[in-house]
Amino acid sequence: MQKKQAFALVELLTVVAVMLVLTSLLLPVLSKAKEQAWRASCTSNQRQLALTWLLYADDHDDQLAQNGYTFGGGEPRRRMWVQGYYNHAVYPSDSTNVSLLTDARFSQFAPYLPSAKVYHCPANRHTVQLRGSKSQPGCRVEKIRSYSMNWFLGWIDEPGTRNPPPGYRQFHKLSELQSTIPGQVIVFTDVNPESICWPFFGIEAKASFFMLPGSYHNRRGIMAWSDGHVETKRWTDDRTTGAIIDDKVESASGAAYWHMHEHASPGNADLRWIKAQVSVVR
Numbered sequence: 001m002q003k004k005q006a007f008a009l010v011e012l013l014t015v016v017a018v019m020l021v022l023t024s025l026l027l028p029v030l031s032k033a034k035e036q037a038w039r040a041s042c043t044s045n046q047r048q049l050a051l052t053w054l055l056y057a058d059d060h061d062d063q064l065a066q067n068g069y070t071f072g073g074g075e076p077r078r079r080m081w082v083q084g085y086y087n088h089a090v091y092p093s094d095s096t097n098v099s100l101l102t103d104a105r106f107s108q109f110a111p112y113l114p115s116a117k118v119y120h121c122p123a124n125r126h127t128v129q130l131r132g133s134k135s136q137p138g139c140r141v142e143k144i145r146s147y148s149m150n151w152f153l154g155w156i157d158e159p160g161t162r163n164p165p166p167g168y169r170q171f172h173k174l175s176e177l178q179s180t181i182p183g184q185v186i187v188f189t190d191v192n193p194e195s196i197c198w199p200f201f202g203i204e205a206k207a208s209f210f211m212l213p214g215s216y217h218n219r220r221g222i223m224a225w226s227d228g229h230v231e232t233k234r235w236t237d238d239r240t241t242g243a244i245i246d247d248k249v250e251s252a253s254g255a256a257y258w259h260m261h262e263h264a265s266p267g268n269a270d271l272r273w274i275k276a277q278v279s280v281v282r
Helices: 009-059 092-096 174-180 269-278
Strands: 127-129 140-142 147-150 186-190 220-225 230-234
Touching: 009 147, 009 174, 009 186, 009 220, 009 230, 092 127, 092 140, 186 269
Parallel strands: none
Antiparallel strands: 127 140, 147 186, 186 220, 220 230
């Protein structure tokens, strides 16, 4: 009777070692492929947003889609490109309210973009804690919007709030924008998941961010421009990616609070670049 052959311990260890080596070689490749897929999806999302923005102006007698402050829960009398107040410490439910993006009562883009997925970058895994009740505890869910619009475009002034700096041009008609700025301006950009708030993205005339740009893609931000094309920009300053925030304070719950909207960043080349791409000085 022949003896059954079995793997020797050294052979098993060799196989395991080979598998570990192969895994270590494949993981970076798989990770890079996943990042490339996320970036392609984010680029596609913003291209759709930019083309919708252009189409809206074409369908509405040259008027740009509206942009500005919104009320928590939405306000039909104040329709904008989208609505949503994403300060999770104040109004967390807006961060997951699909109707503020896809319901025509609130969103001017709703007839053009029926799916909320186009507003979310797949690399943005940030979640918000929803309030619960005694019978049903709250849970953490992903924010549904990753992008905001340049606040120099289609802006609606809101008395008593911080509006775009007066030293820069605001535009409400596409033809006015195209005749004033021969090149292109940023229309949409991904925004830091902690810093995103209202539907707009702002920078101050002084050396500070109103909101920090996104850096989901290996320290890169993705932005859509007024001619419909999309670009990727690598940030070079740690303050742009949110690693250092001068005005970060603690909320009552003890969590970092990012909504003071005064991110000082003197000498930041990224901020200087963004300022040159969002408007022109009067």
